[in-house]
Amino acid sequence: MKKLTARINLILILVLVAGGYYVSVNKIDPLSSLIKQLRDFVLSVAGVEAYASVYYISLLILLFSVFVSLYAAFEGVSKKEIALEKEIKFLKEDAEEYENKKVEYMTEIKKLNLRLQELHISLEQKVSIDKYEKVQAKAEESESALEVEKAKSDELSNKIKKLSQKIEDLNSEKTKLTEQEHELNEKLKDSEAKLASANANLKGGKDAVPPAAYQILYLLQKEGRLIDMLHENISDYDDETLGGAFRKLHEDLQELIKERFILEPVLNEEEGSTVTLDSIDPDAVKVSGKVPAEGPFKGELIHKGWRLKECKLPEMVEGWKGDVIAQAEIEI
Amino acid sequence: MAAAKYIVGIDLGTTNMVLSYSRITSGSDDEADDGQSIEFLPIVQEQPKNAVDTAEVLPSFIFERLKEKPVLPWESDNEFIIGEFARERGAEVPDRVISSAKSWLCNTRVDRTKAILPFNGEESTKKISPLQAMSMFISHLKNAWLQEFPKDKLENQKVIVTIPASFDAAARDLVIEAAKMAGLPSVSLIEEPQSAFYSWISQKENPWRQQVKKGDVVLVVDVGGGTTDFSLIEITESDGDLNLDRVAVGNHILLGGDNMDLTLAYIAAKRLEDSGKKITRWQTVQLSHQCRKAKEILLSDSEKDSVPVTVSGRGSSVIGGTIKTQITREDIENSIVEGFFPHCSIDDEPAEDTTSGVRELNLMYAADAAVSKHLAKFLKRQMNDAHKEYGYPNAILFNGGVFKAKIFRDRLVAIIDSWLTESGKEQIKILEGIELSKAVSRGAVYFGQAVSGKGIRIRGGVSQSYYLGIETPMPAVPGFKPPLKALCVAKQGTEEGTVLKIENRSFGLIIGKTAEFRFFKSNCRREDEFGQMIPDMDETFEETSLMMAEMPAYDGLKAGDLVDVELEISVTEIGTLEVYCISKDNEHRWKLEFNVREAA
Numbered sequence: 056m057k058k059l060t061a062r063i064n065l066i067l068i069l070v071l072v073a074g075g076y077y078v079s080v081n082k083i084d085p086l087s088s089l090i091k092q093l094r095d096f097v098l099s100v101a102g103v104e105a106y107a108s109v110y111y112i113s114l115l116i117l118l119f120s121v122f123v124s125l126y127a128a129f130e131g132v133s134k135k136e137i138a139l140e141k142e143i144k145f146l147k148e149d150a151e152e153y154e155n156k157k158v159e160y161m162t163e164i165k166k167l168n169l170r171l172q173e174l175h176i177s178l179e180q181k182v183s184i185d186k187y188e189k190v191q192a193k194a195e196e197s198e199s200a201l202e203v204e205k206a207k208s209d210e211l212s213n214k215i216k217k218l219s220q221k222i223e224d225l226n227s228e229k230t231k232l233t234e235q236e237h238e239l240n241e242k243l244k245d246s247e248a249k250l251a252s253a254n255a256n257l258k259g260g261k262d263a264v265p266p267a268a269y270q271i272l273y274l275l276q277k278e279g280r281l282i283d284m285l286h287e288n289i290s291d292y293d294d295e296t297l298g299g300a301f302r303k304l305h306e307d308l309q310e311l312i313k314e315r316f317i318l319e320p321v322l323n324e325e326e327g328s329t330v331t332l333d334s335i336d337p338d339a340v341k342v343s344g345k346v347p348a349e350g351p352f353k354g355e356l357i358h359k360g361w362r363l364k365e366c367k368l369p370e371m372v373e374g375w376k377g378d379v380i381a382q383a384e385i386e387i
Numbered sequence: 388m389a390a391a392k393y394i395v396g397i398d399l400g401t402t403n404m405v406l407s408y409s410r411i412t413s414g415s416d417d418e419a420d421d422g423q424s425i426e427f428l429p430i431v432q433e434q435p436k437n438a439v440d441t442a443e444v445l446p447s448f449i450f451e452r453l454k455e456k457p458v459l460p461w462e463s464d465n466e467f468i469i470g471e472f473a474r475e476r477g478a479e480v481p482d483r484v485i486s487s488a489k490s491w492l493c494n495t496r497v498d499r500t501k502a503i504l505p506f507n508g509e510e511s512t513k514k515i516s517p518l519q520a521m522s523m524f525i526s527h528l529k530n531a532w533l534q535e536f537p538k539d540k541l542e543n544q545k546v547i548v549t550i551p552a553s554f555d556a557a558a559r560d561l562v563i564e565a566a567k568m569a570g571l572p573s574v575s576l577i578e579e580p581q582s583a584f585y586s587w588i589s590q591k592e593n594p595w596r597q598q599v600k601k602g603d604v605v606l607v608v609d610v611g612g613g614t615t616d617f618s619l620i621e622i623t624e625s626d627g628d629l630n631l632d633r634v635a636v637g638n639h640i641l642l643g644g645d646n647m648d649l650t651l652a653y654i655a656a657k658r659l660e661d662s663g664k665k666i667t668r669w670q671t672v673q674l675s676h677q678c679r680k681a682k683e684i685l686l687s688d689s690e691k692d693s694v695p696v697t698v699s700g701r702g703s704s705v706i707g708g709t710i711k712t713q714i715t716r717e718d719i720e721n722s723i724v725e726g727f728f729p730h731c732s733i734d735d736e737p738a739e740d741t742t743s744g745v746r747e748l749n750l751m752y753a754a755d756a757a758v759s760k761h762l763a764k765f766l767k768r769q770m771n772d773a774h775k776e777y778g779y780p781n782a783i784l785f786n787g788g789v790f791k792a793k794i795f796r797d798r799l800v801a802i803i804d805s806w807l808t809e810s811g812k813e814q815i816k817i818l819e820g821i822e823l824s825k826a827v828s829r830g831a832v833y834f835g836q837a838v839s840g841k842g843i844r845i846r847g848g849v850s851q852s853y854y855l856g857i858e859t860p861m862p863a864v865p866g867f868k869p870p871l872k873a874l875c876v877a878k879q880g881t882e883e884g885t886v887l888k889i890e891n892r893s894f895g896l897i898i899g900k901t902a903e904f905r906f907f908k909s910n911c912r913r914e915d916e917f918g919q920m921i922p923d924m925d926e927t928f929e930e931t932s933l934m935m936a937e938m939p940a941y942d943g944l945k946a947g948d949l950v951d952v953e954l955e956i957s958v959t960e961i962g963t964l965e966v967y968c969i970s971k972d973n974e975h976r977w978k979l980e981f982n983v984r985e986a987a
Contacts, residue, residue, distance in 0.1 A: 273436060283705035292706060300709040303677075303697035369438035372458040376437065384701070386669075 060124045067117035074110035266375035270368055273380045274315065279308030282381065315367050321360030330356045391545040393536075394839075396582075396831025397528060397574075398549045399521070399562070401489050401613030402645060404445040406430065406528050407828040409836070411545070425832050427825070430531045432470035433458055440471075445527065448473040449485040449520055451505075451513050461530040466513060469527045478672045482508050487613055488524070490750050491517035493551075493558035493639055495932055506750075521565035529569055542571050545839075547831040552578035552618045552850055553639035555908055556964040557932040557981035563963060575838070576962035580607035580618035581633055581845050582830035583786035586821060588843060589833040593820035596629060599782055604634070605818065606780035608762065608799065609827075610787040615640040615758055617765045619777050620845060633847040634777055634880065636910055637765045638929075642753040644789045647723050650756075651678035651714055654722060655696050658712045670710070673698045681714040682723070686792035692716050719794075728759050728798040733767055733806040735760050759802045766806070768911035771927070779807060782816040788824050846882060849958055852912050853877040854928065855966075856905030857920070871905065873921040873928060876956050877964055879913055888969070889918045889954045896938055896968060896977075899946025903935045904979065917956075933982040936968060941975060952977075 275281040284304055289297060312318075321339050324330050331353045335342060339360065342352055391411060398405045406428040429441035437458050450473035457465050468476065477484025485504045494517075497503055502514035515523070525548075532541040550562055559576055566574045577585075584607055588595045599605065601624040609616040617637035623630045652675040656666045666674070674696060681694035693715040700708015737755035753761070770778035783800065790796050796817070804814045822829070837844040854873035874892070881887075896902045907928045915921060940946055952968040955976070959965060966979040 270436075270438075277435075280699055280705040283703045287704055287706050289706060296709070297706065299695060299697055299711040300699065300706040302695065303699055303709065304705070306680075367440075369434040369440035372437050372439060 060120055060127070063120055064117070064124060067113055067120065070110070070113050071117060074106075074113070077106065077110075264378075266371060267368065269375040269378070269380055270371060274311060274368075275308065276381045278311040279304055281308060316363055317365035317367070318361045319364050321362050322356060323359070324356050326356050326359055328356055329353065391543060392539050393544045394832050394835030395532075395541065395544045395546045396549065396828045396835065397525070397546060398579075398582075398828035398831065399489055399524065400447060400611060400827075401487050401643070402447055403612065404430075404447055404524060404528065405443065405825060405828045406445075406532065407825070407832050408544075409832045411839070425829050427828070428528075428532060428535060430470070430528065431459065431534050432531075433468050433472045435472060435475070441531075442471060445470045445524070445531075446474040447486065447488060447524060448477050449488070449504075449515075449523060450474075450476045450480070451483040453480070453483070459530070460534065467515075467523065469523060479669070481668075483512055485515070485520055487641075487750060488517050488520035489551075490613065490639075490641055492521060492561050493554050494750060495555075495557070495930075496751075499561060518561055518565055518568070521562065522568035525566050525569035525571060529571065545835050546571055546574040547577055547835045548574050549579045549582050549827050549831050550576050551614055551616050551639060552580050552633075552636035553614075553616060554578075555851070555931045556853060559963050560981055563961065574961065575835075577831055577834050578616075578618065578633070578636065578847065578850065579611075579827050580609045580616050580636070580786065581620075581847055582828075582834060583607060583609055583821065583826045584618075584620055584631070584784060584830065584845060585833040585837065586826035586830035587784055587818060589829070590820045590822070593818075595818075595820075598816070598818050598820075599629070601629060603781040603816075604777055604779070605782045605784055606766075606803075606815075607784045607786065608758075608790075610758060610789040611643050612645050612788070613641060613643045615642045615753075615761060617762060619769070619780060621777070629843075631843065631845040632880070633845055633850075634774070634913075635765075635769055636850045637761070638910065639751075640753050640761050641750055642727075642756060642758065642761070644787070646756060647682065647727060647789070648675050648679040650722050650726060651675075651682055651718060654678075654718055655712050655714060659710055662712075664710050666710075669701065670698050678714055682719060685714065685716055685719050686794060724794060724798055726756050728795060728802065729757050730802055730805070731757065731759050731763055733763050733809070735763050737761050737764060759799065762799075762803075763806070768927070771911055773914045779810060779812045780815060781813070782818050784818040784821060786821060786823060786826050791823050846880075848880040848882040848885075849877045849964060850879070851908045851910040852879045852915055853964060854907040854909070854915075854921070855934070855954075856907060856924075856930075859922075871924055873907055873924050875915045875917055875919045875921065876954060876966060877958065878915060878917045879910070881917070881956075881958050883958055883960050883962065886955065886957045887917055888956075892918065892920075893951045893953050893971060894968070895949045896952050898938050898940055898944050898948045898950055900938055901935050902938055902968065902977070902979070903933055903982075906931050906934045906981075934966060934979040935982050936977040936979045938977060950975075 272282065276283065281304075284301075292300075322330060331351050332340065333350045333352075335350070335352055339362075342354065344354065346352070393408045393410055396407045398407070407425050408428060409425045427443045429443060430445045431439055431441050432445065433455075434440045435455075437456060439458055448470065450468040452466055452468055453476075455468060455472075455476075457463060459465075467473070473484060474486075477486065482505060488504065491497070491504065491506075492499055497517075499517045502516050502519070504515055504517060504520055505512060508514060529541045546566075548562060548566060550559060554562070562576060563574065566572075584605070599622045601622055603622040605620045605622065607616075607618040607620060609618075615637075616639075617635075618633055619635040621632045621634045623632055652671055655674050655678055656671055659666055677696040677698065681696050684694045685691055693713045695711055695713045697709055697711045699705050700710075702708055737753070737757055737760040739754060755761070766778045766780070768778075769775070780803075783803065785796055785799075800815060800817060807814060833842065834844075836842055853876050855876050856871040857874050859870050859872050874889075876889070907924070908931050909915075909927050909929065911927055912921075938950075940948075944950060951971040953971065955967040955969050957965045957967070968977045968979065970976070
């Protein structure tokens with residue numbers, strides 16, 4: 056297409072040059088001659104006018120073809136540009152790839168360098184480890200020797216420790232024993248005192264104060280005012296005053312005795328009646344009058360006697376403390 | 388928990404406590420034990436002079452120690468003495484003693500969990516709450532039990548605690564709480580008059596089935612040391628066998644035998660003062676003891692016309708310091724019989740406390756000593772509703788030491804007969820065979836057996852009807868509170884183990900706030916049905932402790948949100964009343980707790 060238009064253009068240029076030359080040689084007024092010739096050509100085609108019309112037509116065609124070829128050339132240039140851009144792009148990509156590869160290689164190189172260094176180091180180490188091992192072996196040898204020595208000394212110090220422990224134990228045992236001795240002594244004293252008091256109680260000696268004695272006196276005084284009553288000088292009171300006061304105290308004491316001491320008669324027969332006993336327990340029955348050596352014992356029951364069946368005293372948690380059987384009282 | 392070996396009845400009396408027990412037998416007798424095998428625990432108690440002793444009764448007194456060293460095996464640093472010695476020291480140092488703790492438990496005008504006892508005690512005195520006091524008694528009994536039965540701890544036994552029938556739901560809760568604090572997590576409650584009735588059933592000399600018949604209404608009159616309690620028990624029949632229904636209980640009346648002794652002591656003191664002698668407070672206490680003895684002698688021996696009462700001199704001059712006067716038969720008849728059991732009409736009401744102005748906050752002692760008038764009021768109230776026959780009992784069962792005296796029984800019977808004949812009814816029948824002083828704790832053990840299926844059981848249920856106060860919606864009027872309506876949440880007689888829901892009524896409660904309901908009771912509105920709304924509240928309603936529930940935020944609901952709830956009521960097996968609010972989606976429930984802290 057290009058060649059064809061180029062040839063057509065060449066031919067047209069030659070025609071144009073030739074036409075130009077012909078027009079300039081024949082001194083033809085182009086425009087008037089064109090209109091004249093066109094008219095003439097239409098009316099009668101002949102000679103120069105015919106050429107002139109051909110020339111103008113060719114000129115028109117030439118102008119057209121120049122326009123067409125110019126357009127084609129412009130189009131070709133832009134196509135080339137795109138192709139070039141593409142090529143540039145490819146090249147850029149290639150360059151990038153190369154760059155990447157370069158970095159890779161560089162790292163590889165670095166790695167290799169490192170490895171090399173490592174290898175150097177391990178080589179050095181190996182050499183020194185060998186040396187060290189030898190030294191250590193020697194050290195171990197001497198250490199085990201030391202250990203044997205140490206074990207020996209440990210044994211000795213252990214023995215010392217054990218001995219001192221034993222000494223300590225013995226010492227503490229000694230203190231314990233002394234303490235125990237002390238305690239036992241105390242207990243002994245206590246029991247001696249108790250025994251003494253029990254003995255005294257048993258016999259009713261003058262120093263006998265069993266805790267229960269305090270307790271019973273305390274209750275008799277608290278509930279029935281017995282101590283107060285017996286200690287009061289009643290000689291100035293008339294019988295009515297005495298009777299009224301005693302009635303109340305009698306009532307209270309009776310209540311206490313009934314509550315705390317369960318009593319029953321030794322003999323259940325009526326007092327004043329005649330009783331006959333085959334044998335007599337002197338602790339329970341007292342006989343008087345004309346007493347035969349052997350039973351049966353027959354006589355009048357004077358007193359039925361009392362037997363303490365049960366004693367319901369409150370339990371003293373810590374024994375009796377002190378010697379107070381009636382507290383002093385203060386009202387605030 | 389080991390299987391219970393014993394049934395234990397604890398009588399938490401106002402002035403004396405008793406613990407009775409019976410071994411659980413494996414026999415499958417239809418009848419429970421006849422009471423022969425019931426024993427009383429010897430209760431270890433502190434005595435003066437570092438001694439301990441046992442007694443069958445534990446006097447209900449707590450004394451804050453001065454210098455006395457604790458001696459009981461289970462206490463090394465207890466600041467309080469409990470029992471006999473506490474009573475003795477309390478007479479000498481009255482500011483440090485706590486008495487009648489039980490009656491404080493049902494005093495709605497004080498915070499029963501706050502340390503207020505001894506009431507009006509000095510600033511320096513250590514105070515404890517009525518709840519704590521109760522728990523200390525139970526704890527003492529528990530320890531005393533352990534001394535006797537080291538292998539069978541009390542918490543592993545079946546324990547029944549007796550309470551006055553007049554105790555309201557809040558006071559019942561407090562007794563349970565006190566038992567829990569003392570380490571008894573599961574005790575059951577029984578009303579004292581019911582317990583006395585059980586004791587009567589358990590005796591064999593006068594078989595109860597021969598003494599009552601179907602349709603009889605039995606009036607139980609229980610006058611103890613400090614309280615008077617009335618109950619009505621109806622004899623019904625089903626399947627040919629007799630049943631017992633407790634149909635009414637009276638109000639809490641702080642009036643009893645102690646008041647009689649005190650009355651006589653005042654008479655004696657006045658007589659002594661008239662003769663120019665000065666009586667100290669200590670002597671009044673002694674006089675009161677003497678007067679009790681004199682009263683007992685005069686009541687049991689109709690030959691005697693007077694008994695001397697004597698107080699010995701306090702100093703060592705015991706005879707010279709003695710003061711003496713006497714109590715006569717006339718005193719008993721004029722002051723005690725006429726004072727406590729005066730003839731009266733059924734329409735008579737006990738005098739209200741008319742002292743105007745501010746009344747000292749204390750126990751609500753009965754203002755009128757006339758037991759007969761309190762009884763008239765109780766019976767009259769029964770005639771107000773559908774079951775008028777409950778106002779005209781056919782039989783009477785006496786309980787309490789006071790009724791050992793025939794003169795009181797006869798007088799009360801004469802009064803009731805006058806009421807009955809007036810309305811054309813037959814005279815009342817006296818039920819025989821009850822042992823008057825230990826019947827309550829004995830009966831508690833029988834009840835324990837009855838619960839386990841041996842012997843007959845009284846159907847009691849809720850002792851009175853209970854109501855929530857609901858405000859009537861109305862336009863706001865300044866200075867005028869919207870009137871209250873009463874929603875019946877528990878009908879008198881609702882049986883143990885019942886769970887009921889008020890279906891068609893819901894309440895909007897606000898999350899994050901405390902839901903509060905005023906709570907009322909009534910012992911003479913038998914016809915009100917569960918869930919019924921009573922528009923006008925008259926004097927038959929009595930306000931009791933507030934009920935309230937904290938309403939914390941929960942899943943998704945935050946403070947300020949309104950949640951719709953319905954009410955569910957549960958009468959527990961142990962004899963308490965529980966009220967729950969249940970959200971409508973049924974996913975959340977709040978228990979309404981009695982507010983025993985603030986005065987109602």
